[in-house]
Amino acid sequence: MADTFKFELVSPERLLVSAEAVAVVLPGSEGEMTVMAKHAPLMSTLRPGVITVELADGQKQSFIVFGGFADILPDGCTVLAEAGYDRAAFDGAELARRIEAARAEREQASGDDQAFKLDEYLSQLTTLQGSVPPA
Structure with missing residues (x-):
């Protein structure tokens, strides 16, 4: 059996x-990353996307997040999402x-930055829109 680690996904x-x-597959700011047990310590920002979790019992769960942070340690991973929803x-x-x-905010942008x-x-957001059910 594969090694496991504690995963927590927290929204406000x-x-x-x-x-x-x-x-756990995370939408890192620089691209998707897979976290497994004994991962090197890492902190990363997240972009809007889908988090996929393979649980110890073999089940898979997916969540939609709108940015946030991931704190990855060898024995755990905690995601603090700006907003999160069960997919x-x-x-x-x-x-x-x-x-x-x-x-609307883009139309009012005051500078190039x-x-x-x-x-x-x-x-x-529009890339994410292609992977979720329509409104």
């Missing part, structure tokens, strides 16, 4: 999952609302 509203996991219960309305808000960051965020 609630604890979404706290379980023993075999592997099975996610209807897409929140994603559509965030895309519209980002577009702010516009670039908003363009990148919009790109991440």
Whole structure:
């Protein structure tokens, strides 16, 4: 049996999952990464995306997150998400609302730096939109 580690996904509203996991795929700011037991210590920012968790009992769970941070240690991984939702219960309305808000903010951008960051965020959100059920 593969080694396991403690995985916790926390959103501001609630604890979404706290379980023993075999592997967790995270949407890191520089690309997807897979965390397994005995991973080297690492902290990373997360972009909007899907977190996939393979639990110790073989089941898989998926969650939608809108950014956050991951704290990875050899014996555990904790994700503090800006916002997080169980993928099975996610209807897409929140994603559509965030895309519209980002577009409106992009139109009001006061400089190239702010516009670039908003363009990148919009790109991440629209990419995520292709992997979740429609609103």
